[in-house]
Amino acid sequence: MPQKIITLCYRKIIDSTKTNPWDKFVHEDSFAEFRMQSQFYNQEQKYSTFAELLLNVPGAEKLHFLVGGSIIDYLQQLKSVIPDVLDNLGRRFLTFDNFKFELVNSDINNIEKHKIALNFFSRPLIWQDTIGEHLLIAQFKETTEDEVFTNLFQLQPFVSIHSIKTIG
Template sequence: MSKKVITLCYRKIIDAGNTNPWDKFVYEDSFAEFKMQAQFYNQEQRFSTFAEMLVNVPEADKLHFLVSAAITGYLRQLNGIIPDVLDNLGRRFLTFENFKFEIINSDINDHEKHKVAINFFSKPLIWHDTIDNMLLVSQFKETDEDEIFTNLFQLQQFVSIHSIKDID
């Protein structure tokens, strides 16, 4: 019987309205780094927004990567566990290896317009079943075991199945 192995993506959006201390640190440090890195792409100070730089300055899309350096320490604090996504018992259970940082919006002159996203990609999971509106999953392991520990969780806003693969 074939199994489905899935990878989930959780898109965490952080802006001025976030109240969680971790989110605030990511917000503040990514804005400070954006202002610093944007100077290279805006030496004549003609643009104030990230969107203007993307449209008018070749290679300004590198700012996503350059600004991400300011938040990698905060990602290490998560110890490989995706924040905010809970199973039906209220536990954080999704682990991640990869992420992608993205600047959604920013303005070097207006701190309040800064908005970023961190896309967390889970480690592979086996999708065992769908029960009502919940997925029953377990960590993917190459070996067959008699007992498999599972998590039951509801797909929530900003969580999607990023990839799926059938295995035997």
């Protein structure tokens, strides 16, 4: 019987309105890194925003990568578990190996305008069924066991199916 293997993406937006300590540290450290890294692309101090740098300075898109390095230690604190997404029992259950850091907006003069996105990509999952607005999924493991442990969760904003593959 064919199985659908999916990868989910959770997009976590972090800005100055976040009150969770982890989010605040990520916000502050990524802002400090943006200010430092943007100096290379703004040596004449003509621009104050990330958007202005992107529009006017060749290579400024590298700031996504350069600033993203400042939060690696925070991601390791998550122990490969995607934050904020809970199953129907209130447990964090989605694991990730890959993520993408993105500068959404920033201004070197105002931390309040600094906004980032962390896109977490789940490890492969088996899509068992859809029940109303809920997905029934299982961790993907090559196994011959009859019993499969599952998680039921409601789709929420900023969670989507990133990829799908049919096997078998």
